[in-house]
Amino acid sequence: MSNATQTLEHPTEKAMSKLDELRAAEFKLLLETYERNPILFERGEGVHLIDENGVRYLDLLSGIGVNALGYAHPAIEKAIAEQSRKLIHLSNLYYHGGQAAVALRLTEATGMDRAFFANTGTEANEAALKLARAYAKLKRSEGVQLGTKFLALENSFHGRTMGSVAATWKDKYREPFDPVMPGVEFVRFNDVDDLKSKFSTEFCAILVEPIQGEGGIRPMSHEFLETARDLTRSTGALLIADEIQSGMGRTGKWCAYQHYGVLPDVTTLAKPLAGGIPLGAMLCTEDAARAIHAGMHGTTFGGGPLACAVALAVIDTIEREHLMDHVTDVGTYFREQLAQLAKKHDAIVDVRGLGLMLAIELDSADLAKTVLAEMMKRKILINRTSEAVLRFLPPFILQNEHADQAVAALDEILTEQPAAHASATPLTGGKKIGQ
Numbered sequence: 001m002s003n004a005t006q007t008l009e010h011p012t013e014k015a016m017s018k019l020d021e022l023r024a025a026e027f028k029l030l031l032e033t034y035e036r037n038p039i040l041f042e043r044g045e046g047v048h049l050i051d052e053n054g055v056r057y058l059d060l061l062s063g064i065g066v067n068a069l070g071y072a073h074p075a076i077e078k079a080i081a082e083q084s085r086k087l088i089h090l091s092n093l094y095y096h097g098g099q100a101a102v103a104l105r106l107t108e109a110t111g112m113d114r115a116f117f118a119n120t121g122t123e124a125n126e127a128a129l130k131l132a133r134a135y136a137k138l139k140r141s142e143g144v145q146l147g148t149k150f151l152a153l154e155n156s157f158h159g160r161t162m163g164s165v166a167a168t169w170k171d172k173y174r175e176p177f178d179p180v181m182p183g184v185e186f187v188r189f190n191d192v193d194d195l196k197s198k199f200s201t202e203f204c205a206i207l208v209e210p211i212q213g214e215g216g217i218r219p220m221s222h223e224f225l226e227t228a229r230d231l232t233r234s235t236g237a238l239l240i241a242d243e244i245q246s247g248m249g250r251t252g253k254w255c256a257y258q259h260y261g262v263l264p265d266v267t268t269l270a271k272p273l274a275g276g277i278p279l280g281a282m283l284c285t286e287d288a289a290r291a292i293h294a295g296m297h298g299t300t301f302g303g304g305p306l307a308c309a310v311a312l313a314v315i316d317t318i319e320r321e322h323l324m325d326h327v328t329d330v331g332t333y334f335r336e337q338l339a340q341l342a343k344k345h346d347a348i349v350d351v352r353g354l355g356l357m358l359a360i361e362l363d364s365a366d367l368a369k370t371v372l373a374e375m376m377k378r379k380i381l382i383n384r385t386s387e388a389v390l391r392f393l394p395p396f397i398l399q400n401e402h403a404d405q406a407v408a409a410l411d412e413i414l415t416e417q418p419a420a421h422a423s424a425t426p427l428t429g430g431k432k433i434g435q
């Protein structure tokens, strides 16, 4: 431990704010995984986060798509309070009512048949990858020629564990940890010819995000998703839809693939599933589920009573408050306003997304960094992904006036910064602000 006297002698110590102290402590104590924004949040209310000084921020990121019902939602509060008085954790060796109840709602919502509950997105994807391997083995035992490789897409993001990260596109996530799970090949996004030429019976699954999230809010083309469905059906491989960011109503439907009329064999959900309490789910068809038997897979915490009770409250609230219709309405409005803004500012090169999974692409990463920092000064939180893409994943309870507030701020910033993107010098000191 550090010497207390020595610490107090430090000349700037007295002037240090709570935030500075915390930064110093984290700098010393934590693994250096995150480049946090310099704000200390204490609580949230609706679509707003409130910092240590009581300053309110409009949160258009909602915990990277987790806090779908916003902050301090009474339904979540109530579910946590009530369930915490009964049972928070129960081993998966025993029954509690939560998993079957959530599974019933999720299978009805997604068109899948069975569920496995995990804690996080990456774990839900690991379950999907393991299922695909086990299913291929089962099919081989039934005389079907099916290999063990996975086909994933360029610019994909599936998580940070050794399997999910192997199917994640960016080298910087994979290479420091080589060798990650072998046998993953990548196809160019929306390139049907590339997909057709790379796919074969060597693959046990194709892994897709119907709308790529980290990859820059890129919707898959109908033709591409339909081709992936046809190809997998032709060999018996599984089509896995990662809906961890796009699912649970974010695009105005339970799953983004429902906009395509394509049903995958496996769907993974997580981020907003239990309104901020960690919960992931891997859903699959009856046929795929044949591959898994008792003892093959499991988890200590996954699908615990507290997380399941909150997930039920989230699903009930989405239905009772018609939040998917609301997401469609306010998302359409927001997107139209962004499209208007793009007409006015040449620096906006694209407006993309569906429901409340939206993005604008700017003409340079430097400008995107500047806009992000300027938005933060105006107490609006967004995020930058994929270099020059500004991403909006607000809570489902967002109102048009919040979209107006964001668009007005963007308009002001882009008007004030006409030459910023022409400069080669990063205006934020070259430090990545978001992600």
Ligand SMILES: *Cc1c(COP(=O)(O)O)cnc(C)c1O
Residues within 6 Å of the ligand: 120, 121, 122, 123, 125, 157, 158, 159, 160, 209, 213, 214, 242, 243, 244, 245, 246, 270, 271
């Ligand atoms: C966030 C995300 C994941 C990983 O989820 P974690 O809970 O961080 O493990 C996987 N896939 C997609 C599409 C995501 O957006």
